Amino acid sequence: PMQFRVFMAGEVADSDVVAHRSLTVEDTEAAKIKRNQVAMLQPTVFDLSVTEIAALRQKIFGMLKLINGQETSPEAQDALRASLAEKLATPVSSDLLAQWMSPEVQEYVLSTGLPWFEDRLREGVVGDVRLALPSKNGIIVRDVDTKAETLRPDVSDIRDVAAVPAGLVEADRRSAEKPPPRARRAVLVLFSPLIMPTLTLNREATQALGNAVAQTVEPVYYHIQKGEVVVYQGERVTREKQLKLQSLYQKQ
Secondary structure (H helix, E strand, O other), X not given: OOOOOOOOOOOEOOOOEEOOOOEEEEOHHHHHHHHXXXXXXXXXXXXXXXXXXXXXXXXXXXXXXXXXXXXXXXXXXXXXXHHHHHHHOXXXXXXXXXXXXXXXXXXXXXXXXXXXXXXXXXXXXXXXXXXXXXXXXXXXXXXXXXXXXXXXXXXXXXXXXXXXXXXXXXXHHHOOOOOOHHHHHHHHHHHHHHOOOOEEEOHHXXXXXXXXXXXXXXXXXXXXXXXXXXXXXXXXXXXXHHHHHHHHHHOO
């Protein structure tokens, strides 16, 4: 049988190597790399649960009921501020409480603030926007109630919990009826601690999607013709060339 040397990847061939027969070689490693690349390109799957919308509404109504039902004595006001501060995990000053007790502010909370925040939660809010940003090919939003799936190719408009309140400020700036700055701040302080994420990363579904698409990747084959120069003298051997040489050697 023909003798020839098998060069390893990274080595420089000191002679030409000519294929002594035709052969088809399967490159399982290249196929694996290709499948991994395809899997990584798939959108990340997020579950959308709108239960937080009803929860937010219930919390806001509960807060306003608590504020409106309290006595006006200094002691009662102090107790109310302490109770609200505990619920919201933020200090509540006398001025802030006075803003919340204002009929104008409460009207703004119910007619503008609450519907706006509900819409944002319905669109989808993540706990941390960094979960969505790595998804260069977008995200798939899977409604846990209806099971409907929506591809959102652009993740730049996805907000996280911390960024949602700032969106209301921007919306107010574009609105013809702008609330006073102190009133807006009071509304933001009221809503901010109550906003919870409605989009949750589903790692299992994301992995399953990637695996399913990866399985559609065809195997990688190299076709070598008899008499073909597989490696030239002075050429640095690649992993692919090494695989071809090893396959030819084994078929001698």
